[in-house]
Amino acid sequence: MDFNLTEERGLLRDMLQKFLGEKYGHEERRKLIASGKAYDAGIYAEMAELGVLGAMFSEDDGGLGGAGFDIAVVFEELGRAGVIEPILGNAVLAGSLIAELGTDNQKELIGSVIAGETLLALAHAEPASRYDLNHVTASAKTDGGQIALNGTKAHVLNGAQASMLVVSAREAGADFDETGISLFLVPTDAKGVTIVDHPNVDGTSAATIRLENVVVDEGARLGASGEAFAAIEAAVARATLAVSAEAVGAMEAAKALTIDYLKERKQFGIAIGKFQALQHRMADVLIEVEQARSAVINLAGHLDAPRALRERHVSATKNLIGRASALVGEEAVQMHGGIGMTDEYALSHFVRRMVMIDHLFGDVDHHLERFISLNAA
Numbered sequence: 437m438d439f440n441l442t443e444e445r446g447l448l449r450d451m452l453q454k455f456l457g458e459k460y461g462h463e464e465r466r467k468l469i470a471s472g473k474a475y476d477a478g479i480y481a482e483m484a485e486l487g488v489l490g491a492m493f494s495e496d497d498g499g500l501g502g503a504g505f506d507i508a509v510v511f512e513e514l515g516r517a518g519v520i521e522p523i524l525g526n527a528v529l530a531g532s533l534i535a536e537l538g539t540d541n542q543k544e545l546i547g548s549v550i551a552g553e554t555l556l557a558l559a560h561a562e563p564a565s566r567y568d569l570n571h572v573t574a575s576a577k578t579d580g581g582q583i584a585l586n587g588t589k590a591h592v593l594n595g596a597q598a599s600m601l602v603v604s605a606r607e608a609g610a611d612f613d614e615t616g617i618s619l620f621l622v623p624t625d626a627k628g629v630t631i632v633d634h635p636n637v638d639g640t641s642a643a644t645i646r647l648e649n650v651v652v653d654e655g656a657r658l659g660a661s662g663e664a665f666a667a668i669e670a671a672v673a674r675a676t677l678a679v680s681a682e683a684v685g686a687m688e689a690a691k692a693l694t695i696d697y698l699k700e701r702k703q704f705g706i707a708i709g710k711f712q713a714l715q716h717r718m719a720d721v722l723i724e725v726e727q728a729r730s731a732v733i734n735l736a737g738h739l740d741a742p743r744a745l746r747e748r749h750v751s752a753t754k755n756l757i758g759r760a761s762a763l764v765g766e767e768a769v770q771m772h773g774g775i776g777m778t779d780e781y782a783l784s785h786f787v788r789r790m791v792m793i794d795h796l797f798g799d800v801d802h803h804l805e806r807f808i809s810l811n812a813a
Contacts, residue, residue: 441509444501448491449509455486456517462782465518465639474597474633474641475521483521484552492527497535497546504736507674508681512732515685518785520640522555525593528675530556530602533619536667537659542621545600557598559589559622559645560668567798569669570614574647576605583657585620585628585650595643596633598624603647607662614665619658626650638792639785666743672797673750677739679793680757681732686786686793687725687761690768693783694718697772714771721767728760744810751798751807758800761790 441449459479468476483489491506493499500506507528514523531549534542534556548554565571574587585605595601601622609616624631628650633643659667698709698718708714735753738746765787769776776783794800 441505445505445509448487448500448506449513451486452483452488452510452513453516455482456513456519460517460519462518462785465520465785466779469520469635469639474594474635480521481552483523484550489523489527489552490550492523492531493535493546493550497543498550499546502532502535504674504677504739507678507739508732508736511678511681512685512688515682515789516689518686518689518782518789520638522557522594522597522641524675524678525558525595526556526598528678529558529593529671530598530600532671532674533558533602533658533664533667534621536670537619537664541655542658545621554600555594555598556600556602557592557595557643558671559592559595559601560604561590561592563588563590563644565590567802568612569672570612570617570665572604572606572617573611574603574605576607576618576620578607578654581654583620583652583654585622585647585652587647589645589647591642592645593640593642595624595645596631596641600624601629601645602658604664604668605647609662616662617665617668618661619664619668620652621656621658622647622650622652626652636792638789640792669743669747673739673746676750676754676797677732677735679796680728680735680753683757683761683790683793684725684728684732686789687728687764690764690783690786690790691721691725693786694721694768694771717767717771721764724760724763728757731756744813748807748810751803751810754798755800755803755807758794758803761794762800765790 487500488510490500491510492502494502527549531546534545545554549556562573577584585603587605601624603620603622604617606616607618628648630646631643636642698714699707701708731753735749738749768783769787772783775781778784
């Protein structure tokens with residue numbers, strides 16, 4: 437596996453790092469979250485112009501890449517800056533499902549996503565589904581060429597800001613069957629759609645969405661009837677890579693803040709970073725960050741591998757990222773003392789995002805059990 441970035445990916449990383457360094461400071465981000473807005477439309481439009489959204493899609497779909505390393509490069513920089521703009525649920529999840537399953541007409545949405553004009557959201561998880569992607573109870577009943585959707589979807593990333601939903605619903609089978617699950621395009625202003633927005637602890641936005649006799653025609657279905665599970669699992673694998681890379685960026689930012697603090701904070705007339713006990717703890721942090729980065733590189737290189745191999749790497753990576761994030765976050769806060777927990781200081785925001793990432797798409801315990809199960813199969 438070649439660990440070096442291509443020239444194009446290196447340029448994308450440098451350009452995005454420079455842009456966010458100039459326009460996405462901690463104070464601007466705090467003001468944005470305090471204002472109650474889910475994201476900054478101006479910043480989002482500029483990122484679209486830079487090609488950030490295009491990097492999530494292949495050239496065949498009008499994008500600039502779409503491979504695992506493209507996702508990893510972009511999301512590590514987003515994590516380093518603490519970006520809350522809606523790229524994960526929009527382009528990586530919902531957008532990739534349209535790219536995978538959509539007809540030519542349906543794929544026309546991708547162009548407007550890349551341009552930053554249309555915001556999509558994937559409505560898949562349900563209140564009782566936890567991390568089981570195959571647990572779908574929302575129903576899709578066909579009658580005379582029309583389909584009625586009913587059910588409740590939970591924690592839909594940027595669901596309240598999206599104009600179009602990609603909704604999963606069951607057309608056949610029992611609640612936990614992998615077969616029988618379909619995906620549908622549903623406008624958020626369709627009759628019968630109710631959206632309740634809520635902020636997450638890390639400043640991002642999610643929503644609970646209820647579908648009550650929402651009627652769509654058969655042309656709204658993505659792909660074949662009842663065969664969407666494999667595409668959903670592949671899209672979640674891409675999203676898991678994205679948040680794992682984002683966690684590495686957040687860990688890097690926490691590490692840098694802690695090193696600066698250890699150099700500046702003095703006790704007994706000398707910087708506390710001179711104390712050997714703290715140096716040893718900082719060495720552990722450095723090792724964990726590098727292990728996390730290696731795991732992300734490994735997953736990026738296996739994102740297009742056969743399903744069984746890809747999913748083993750997904751669970752191994754997510755488990756390691758969760759454990760590394762917990763150690764780095766806890767050590768960074770403890771070495772800072774009380775200041776590390778305040779809203780005014782950037783560290784607390786990075787730690788909150790790392791905690792949130794651990795609970796997205798399966799936490800440490802879930803992926804440990806899943807990795808064991810996948811290897812036993």
